[in-house]
Amino acid sequence: MYAMKSVLYGVVLCAAMSFSMNAQAAAACDSWSAATVYTQGKYATYQGKAWRAKWYTQNEAPGAQWGPWEERPASECTATPTPGGDGSGIPEPSPTVGMHHGSYFAQWGIYGRNYKLRNLVDAGGDKKLTFLNYAFGNVYANGECNIVTRTETGNGDGGDGWADYQRGFAENESVDGVGDNWDDKLKGNFNQLKKLKLKNPGLKVMISLGGWTWSKNFSKAAATDASRKALVSSCINLYIKGNLPVAEGTGGTGVAKGVFDGIDIDWEYPVAGGLASNGYSAADKQNFTLLLAEFRSQLTALGATNKRRYYLTAAIGSGVDKIRNTEPALYSAYLDWVNVMSYDYHGGWDATGPTNFQSNLYADPVAPGTGDILKYNIHDTVQALTAAGMPKAKIVLGIPFYGRGWRGVAAGPDKNGLYQSASSAAPGTFEAGIDDYKVLKLKRSTSYVHPVTKQLWIYDGNEFWSYDDPVVIATKIAYAKEKGLGGLFSWSLDGDDANATLLKATGGIRP
Missing domain, CATH: 2.10.10.20 (Carbohydrate-binding module superfamily 5/12)
Incomplete structure (x- = not known):
């Protein structure tokens, strides 16, 4: 017995010495x-x-x-763990003081538009932002977040892990001028976001889930308590804990930890109103609130463990019909702020017109339309949200960095094409009926600003386009400040010109 005790003591002593040596070596x-x-x-x-x-x-x-x-x-x-941080080595961003100023960076913008985060830095736009949303992460048919590289088929099964974290960026493309190495575990847009955060310690970066194309599976995933818990857990594991799938020599446990400071839910839309192929249920109205409650619960729990704060926001439809399908007073309690998509009120999907404004501040009493359409404007959107119980300070207005247009537009009695019939959506660089600000500002057309709606439009005798410029944006900033709203955000960075003209204009929301 004594010999056995001696042996055990020796094992314990060796283990203790080994632990002590390892602790000193680390x-x-x-x-x-x-x-x-x-x-x-x-x-x-x-x-x-x-x-x-x-x-x-x-x-x-x-x-x-x-x-x-x-x-x-x-x-x-x-x-060394950062006090109040997650140990990733990336400092926790400080809470925003005053009004928010955000924008979306589109994952696919690095392709056709050739817009990378380096462009944002070169134009000085990164210094203007308090938050940046990365669009988009997908929610798959199994009710979980994941990252794959697969062309979207229309079934909500697409993804681009290559752009997210696998593509190598050269020195001249990189935020800090340092190119990716072939064997780096984190590359792509995620690594550029990480570098952007290190340059801008106050910037909050969010992963935005869903969007127009990838909202198909939200309804099913939000339907039960068990499915909500599974979805939220998978999204936090992937994006907040940074446990990326291993692919192309990249990814792994904790590789993307610290890149994202929170999650933005872009369910388009609960109950009705998105793609026809989306799942829908009348129960979405309550389940949307319950899903956000679950996200808040799990993010708060992780924040307590990591001694830091994680953010939760949502992008919501601005039409009064979409607001009616949710519970603003209830769900907004779980959110740090709400990104109201106050654009796309009208567009080329109504191919024969009448032409109208896509992001007007106020309603025009003589505009065509009936019912809810008459309330498709920012002021009525804000009124609907506040009447439904959403705090004004959580409302962040959306500014489009693109325009909506028609062609074959009749001149009309005022010779300016407003509220007139059209032959089709106007041709766009990537899609009919829509084009970037950087393209539209170069068109040789007569420009107008409506005295009531405060919206800009241009007309050349054939094409009609409605969009925002710095003057229109200044009007919306004044409105947001007058009403005590939470700030502004924009969709999306790649639509701006090389000087970040619109981003700098929206930056006027902050002193």
């Missing part, structure tokens, strides 16, 4: 900083790898073959 291994002085033996992480200084160095990034750094196993060091 040196501090925080993200490399150009301003920090590193002496021989000090560690830093850079581009997903651990490095140890061979001699005194400052402002020399790890990676050079003959430089002051040598790559070491990740097990030799550990990151």
